[in-house]
Amino acid sequence: MNSDRIIALLKKEFLLEFRQKTSLASILLYVLSTVFIFFLSFKSNIKPDAWGILLWIVLFFAAINAASKSFFTEGKARSLYNYTLYHPTEFVISKILYNILLLALVALCSVLCFAWLVSYPVQNSLLFFITIITGIIALASSLTLMSCIASKTGNNYSIMSLLSMPVCIPVLLLCLRLTRNAIDGLDWSVSYKYITGLCLIDVLIIGLSLFLFKYLWRE
Amino acid sequence: MKHFWWKLISVILILGSIIMGFLGEVPRLNILNETIRNLYFHVPLWFAMLVQMGVSCFFSLKYLSSYKLKNDLTASCAAYVGGMFALPGLITGSIWATYTWGKPWVADDPKMQGVMAAMIVYMVYYLLRALIPDMQTKARISAVYNIFAFCMTFVFIMIYPRLAPSSLHPGNGGNPAFGKYDMDNSMRAVFYPACVGWILMSFWLLNILNRYKKLQYKLEHHENLE
Secondary structure: OOHHHHHHHHHHHHHHHHHOOHHHHHHHHHHHHHHHHHHHHHOOOOOHHHHHHHHHHHHHHHHHHHHHHHHHOOOHHHHHHHHHHOOHHHHHHHHHHHHHHHHHHHHHHHHHHHHHHHOOOOOOHHHHHHHHHHHHHHHHHHHHHHHHHHHHOOOOHHHHHHHHHHHHHHHHHHHHHHHHHHHHOOOHHHHHHHHHHHHHHHHHHHHHHHHHHHHHHOO | OOOOHHHHHHHHHHHHHHHHHHHOOOOOOOOOHHHHHHHHHHHHHHHHHHHHHHHHHHHHHHHHHHOOHHHHHHHHHHHHHHHHHHHHHHHHHHHHHHHHOOOOOOOOOHHHHHHHHHHHHHHHHHHHHHHOOOHHHHHHHHHHHHHHHHHHHHHHHHHHHHHOOOOOOOOOOOOOOOOOOOOOHHHHHHHHHHHHHHHHHHHHHHHHHHHHHHHHHHHHHOOOOO
16 A cells, blocks of 8 residues: 555546546536525525535435546446556545545535525534535545446446435434534534544444455456 | 254244233333233344344355355345345334324334335345346445445444434333333243244245255256355
8 A cells, every 4th residue: 555656546536537527517517506496496595404404415416426427437448457556445545535525525515505595504613514524524435435336237327326325324314413403503512422423434434445345346 | 853953943932922922911001001012023023134134244244255156145145034024023113103103104213214224225235236147246246235234224223323312212212111121021031032033033034045046046057056
């Protein structure tokens, strides 16, 4: 394992992303249009509870959209080439890091869109920020593994969302509860156990991804 | 006798638990009343399902370390058997809930949410297996998904309900319970044998399904499964 190689891989991912800007643009456009639909249907008098739920639904599907690309773009030949160059752990770490950064961007955009078009009812912004970050780490790492599995089936986008939906439910539920606490501005002591739970899930998912990826990678 | 003594024990224990479950003495508890007898059927079925899910995960791990197809076959059979036990577990739970909570499905209970998610996970697992034609690839990919999904389900069923504020299930949040305080010794004498009986029964089913699938493989490929 070598950090230089991880950085090189990360650089390659970003280069590819910015060369063909359509994929990133399509995700951001998806976020914008969904939030616009929410605005049209709720007319900005949205309940705080519903705000959190809608935000996470938008985020979750945008995340699936974004992460599903991480292995579909790799052809068989290129995977073989990567196989000769890199260790699987390096490869999966770079993918996870890239997805975390990508999802952070998507999350930022969706929160901005919500704040701009709908409303921003959050009272405890720091807790909200921590929730988004920990939630995104869990989503990104589990979706990376799922997208690798989905790409192996040679199938399409639908299997990707099917695979990731049930495994992401605990993460989403914890995030929803924390977001509600942040919106209501509850005391920190209420939220500590959920934050710890979410961090533990993060560690578990990343550990599992690192452990399991080498079996997926091998043909 | 050497090979079927545990099957016999399983049948005796389950029969005993059914008979004693309907005829035995139970404590009179508020709201629960006679429905407490559901403990003898509902909970052991879930235990058997959890055990089979664990067995499935174990054989998936074993497959990944050895790449022997027979391990993958056992893993998939165990997942099937787990699903087989989830269905009656769900039905007995729903019947019970109709009489104590007033409706068959209550949305606000972490245990029920967890079980629903677990069932979806295993349905997706079967779907994934059906989608990949090549045997070795299918075994490898589905083993990875199985291990990942088992860990997440475990988090959901075991850890999330402890974080969530309250569950409607007996024994949580001051509800009348078949928990440690309300279950008296006469109930324990039926409950624990029932658990053992159903778990043994699940292994019996796994055994039969596994042998059937192996024979099917032999018929199709004209060789024994390695």
